[in-house]
Amino acid sequence: MITYKDLTKGPNFFLMAGPCAIEDEDTPLFIxxxxxxxxSRLGIPYIFKGSYRKANRSRVDSFTGIGDEKALRILRRVREAFDVPVVTDIHETRxxxxxxxxxxxxQIPAFLCRQTDLIAAAARTGKIVNIKKGQFLSASGMEHAAHKVTECGNEQVILTERGNSFGYSDLIVDFTNxxxxxxxGFPVVMDVTHSLQRPNQASGVTGGKPALIETIAKAAVAVGADGLFFETHPNPSVAKSDGANMLPLDLFEGLLERLTRLRMAL
Known part of the structure; x- marks a missing residue:
């Protein structure tokens, strides 16, 4: 299993990928x-991603999860079955x-990246802390977020770019971030699929622009991102969360092959 020190040690980028939410037992294991x-074939260090609960929802009737403990047990099962580290987001200090x-x-969600108590609670567990940059925040502001972790005696920080708000219902990625x-000095991840969301739609369901996934991913590799983050699903049209901006699982292999060739050419 890879460790924090492994994240920037190899020649390739590392990968965080999985479904948006743990919606059942079989899908996460299949992914x-x-x-x-x-x-394994491409030499990409892999971290499985899955949210045990979704707290940031557009509508009150949106899917939030199958139960915290049940979903967390599924994440642990993935960890043990495939010997890969697992990442999940938290929303409250408890x-x-x-x-x-x-x-x-x-993982600290983007909207919560300024919540000092939440970041400190994550840091004090001794786990790696991945802080997503807020859609409202400059890149320079993330140094202060990272220091909230290190001030707790935990040096294991990842910073994640996921786009900035552009108007009321779109995001734009500034690759200088x-x-x-x-x-x-901390590893930086490009959250490819969330940066292609179209939030605040009239329907109350977040939209997306998945046709641009490869474009954003290639640009991130070209400017030196240490890691890439994708949400993926065997059938995004039936995913219970964020299906509009997911990468279909059957397209993943070809994309990772092309991204690996790009990385090795740099």
């Missing part, structure tokens, strides 16, 4: 098995210690 096959019992990386955040 993990397929992605492990691909990443969740940090609970989730840390099951996963290797605690990646080298700017890398200058902090």
């Amino acid at each position: 993990a098995e397929r992605v492990v096959e691909i990443t 969740e940090a210690e609970m989730a840390a019992e099951y996963v290797d990386i605690l 990646i080298p700017a955040m890398r200058s902090t």
Whole structure:
């Protein structure tokens, strides 16, 4: 299983990928098995991603999860079955210690990246802390977020770019944010699929522009991102969360092959 020190040690980028939410028991295992096959062949360090609960929803009737403990047990099963680290997001300080019992990386959602108590609670677990840059925040502001972790005695920080708000219902990626955040000395990830969301739609369901996934991913590799983040699903049209901007699982292998060739050419 890869460690924090492994994330920037190899020649390739590392990968965070999985479904948006843990929506059942079989889908996460199916996704993990397929992605492990691909990443093992391509020499890509792999971290399985899955949210045990979705707290940031557009509508009150949106899917939030199958139950915290049930979903966390599924994440642990993925971890043990495929010997890969697992990342999940937390939303309140009380969740940090609970989730840390099951996963290797605690993720701070973009809208919560300024929540000092939440970041500190994650840091004190001793787990790796992945902080997503807020859609409202500059790259330079993320240095302060990272220092909230290190001030707790935890040096294991990842910073993730996921686009900035552009108007009321779109996002735009400023690729200068990646080298700017890398200058902090922490690994930087490009969250490809979330950066292609179209939030605040009239329907109350977030839209997306998945046709641009490869474009954003290639640009991130070209400017030196240490890692890439994708949400993927065997059938995004039936995914219970974020299906509009997901990468179909059957397209993953070809994309990772092309991205690996690009990385090796740099």
